[in-house]
Amino acid sequence: MTKFIYQSPVKQILNKSILIIIVVCFSACNNLQKQKTIKLAHGLDTNHPVHKAMIFMNNDLKKRSNGTMSIEIYPNQQLGNERQTLELLQIGSLGMTKVSAAVMENFSPNMKVFGLPFLFKNKAHLFNVLDGNIGKELLDGGQKYWLKGLGYYDSGSRSFYTKKAPVNTPNDLKGLKIRVMESPTAMTMVNSLGGAPTPISWGELYTSLQQGVVDGAENNPPSFYLSRHYEVCKYYSLDEHTSIPDVLIMGTHLWNDLNKQQQEWVQASVSASVKHQRILWAKAEQEALDAVKKAGVQITYPDKSKFQNKVTKMYENYKNEAEVYSLIQRIQKVK
Template sequence: MQIFRNLTFLFIVLLIQGCGSENATKTLRLGHGLDVSHSVHKAMVKMGEDLAQRSGGKLKLEIYPSQQLGTERECLELLQIGSLDMTKVSVGVLENFAPKMKVLGLPFLFRDRKHSFDVLDGPIGQSLLNEGEKYWLKGLGYYDAGSRSFYTMNKPIETPDDLKGQKIRVMESVTAVRMVQELGGSPTPISWGELYTSLQQGVVDGAENNPPSFYLSRHYEVCKYYSLDEHTVLPDVLLMGTYRWNKLSKQEQQWLTESVQESVKYQRKLWAEAEAEALREVEKAGVTITHPDKTLFAEKVSSIYEDYKDDKDIYPLIQQIKETN
């Protein structure tokens, strides 16, 4: 079955590679893992419309949502070899390809949402986007992905002690794994597309994510406790393979950059609305939402910061982020 899936996946990639080769319009192919109702997908649709308008139809965006072209990691690998043009991944996954990005995954790094935007939209965030270029990944912008919190099936997470013995799904992120370990849980990396079934079958006891993802994935049908400790603020990153970026003219790069910037602004507005709606809807569906004392969790993971004191790449970034007003 897995062999068949891989062959099907390869066939799709080869098929879309050949599309539009004889057309004067340049088509950029964007693959991602989110549902079409997600604010990020809607922002991508707007980006495609803006791009077509700005370029007078010379640039076109084709979007393949819902992991049609693979997981986040697979899409990143396709970007690196030039078989896919663009993708969106969580910064937690990107840290495996651009190590400095791991700083954004540190728990309780940002004071609030405004602080995170100031960092991401400023010199620090832009330098981190450029960090991926040495790995053939061109960072284009940050979409808002809110704050991540724990949701579980059997009991709420009110203190770190409640995580003891709990298998918690995390992304393929060293930082996320370490965080859950420090809090006393058992981190279990599982792809997003397999998580619903894993929860149903008891492979894991819970997971951690933002409200819209919790809601749109329908994980609330299985997990009836959502504890808003807001341990990390992990943005989504829009990327393009440098192979494809370098084939665009300066004018085309400008059209794309401007369209991305408008897309980011639009998505952040949608996100704020989606977050409020998600919390309302999951509560209506019987989910118990709690607000644990964040300081208990922050104290428990403080040792993670100590580990970076001798890291000449990450520790200065931590200090710069904390000093950003």
Template sequence: MLIYPHPRPRRLLLQRLLPGLCAFLLLLLAPSCREISDKKEIKLAHSLEVSHPVHQAMLYMAERLKEKSGGTLSIGIYPNSQLGSERESVELLQIGSLGMTKVSAATMESFSPNFKVLSLPYIFRDKAHFFSVLEGEIGQELLTEGEQYWLRGLTYYDAGSRSFYTASKPINTPDDLKGLKIRVQASNTAIQMVNAFGGAATPISTGEIYTALQQGVVDGAENNPPTFHLSRHYEVARHYALNEHTMVPDILLVSTKVWEKLTPQEQQWLQEAAEESAVVQRKLWQEAEEEALREVKKAGVEVSYPDKEPFAKMVEPLYESYKTEPEVYSLIKRIQAAGKNPQAQPAP
């Protein structure tokens, strides 16, 4: 005899689940800048873990904004890709369904093309040069340039230097990359760079990298030390060569559709809180880099420091390839000249 389950437990289960499902749907449909009486809340989503320095800086920004506005303007933060991937978050900003997000400059080049200049290998001589460009005229131009695409940059976050890590063999010279499949971001600049080194650039989404390394779909990848550590990629890629080929910053974005709804005073509070959070994030980032390298070394990863000069020489032709894009080529020349002397930055 067949015994059918009583429908009552199913009804009870649905009754328990329904409020949570409704709350989730309401969250997705909620406006990006919600007004509650005389208060406003901006929704900020990103793909990072809560232990990441950028998330910690965002928490600081939210607290400072609350203090500056006397509680009338706040930020609701949704980490860990709760509201979508990095690219999806940017697209939500463009239509005004999301208020703010963090995006890599490498991803941003798909939305605002001139950002590709920040992803060029060895375009920055050192950290001092990097920060002087971002904080100067060039960096500020790029932040506001995205407004024509409904994306306003508020500030830059330090994302360190990206370097190669591999599963099978160490990378000591560019020749060691020949024939290796290297995972890169969905960035034409990153693809051109790896191919220039003789590798085979393979764009794969962030969430698939660990399995791709484990199963040999790719031979290696490239990223900064904290991400290499927090993603646990060091468990399947035991060689980390700090050749530091790129310094690609993160960018804190706000939807222009949300920005324009704020009063001038609210815009000022938000801008100030964002810039203050960037100062905090730099300090947190430096600490995270030091800790990450300690931990992966402790886990048995072979960390090497190859000579950067041969790598830099091999990608120099990439700069000249942008002569067909006058705006980008002008930015390259201005960045290269920046910091060498007070009159170094020619007009656009």
């Protein structure tokens, strides 16, 4: 015979309330467990189009994942320079970063092909390479080094800026110490043009220019402007020698920890931010040129062929590296 236990209405309501609280707490804890926050570090200013594109990417990821995924962004080298953030990715201490493909060549050697001067005919040619099979192949190539490539941001074209005189011909580089990224290809290029390449961290460059450690540097217009290097260097020579993209990288430790759905969300948000960044970039590039000109910088447009003739031998230097030499030939064939 089942024994009936009487409960007062007040006690019944109290028990139901406790049950509801338990369910709500369990649901909240379960949702907390599903939350995924990705830490992303980069070295650029918060006004840079790259940083703005990352904010767009975070908002897009939140929407796609229904709030279960987000990106925490650390700009201005807060967590280290580009080499250091890549090393943090490799050991799983950081989730994502943005680095120049020139720095990536130290970790994924075939990326060095992007550092070759005058490799791309124009912007359309560059994007066709990046968005096609060659670009994907190079992104995937970093996985054996624990670095998962996700997409390319536009980084424009790099040109020389100097303190004392414009660089209108390769002869104007003779005797000048030019800051370059930590890239063997960049160093070879400046050497070929007659300058003295000097690798210096981006965060240390302003002071190095002020103190005369280097006589100049090379970079794209938004970086030249937002870094305020135009305050020291009053000559900007738009030879546009290289078009090296920025690369969004995730450590394979984190990538492999995501489930298939989360991986799809991340990749989709990266792709959306790439499209958005390229629009932002085009606008920022013109605004930067207008701003530095207004600040008294002399902008010149040298004959690119004079520079190009000095560096063509660099292509032949890669004949002994079958994979890179094949990439050069394949890129040149892309329309």
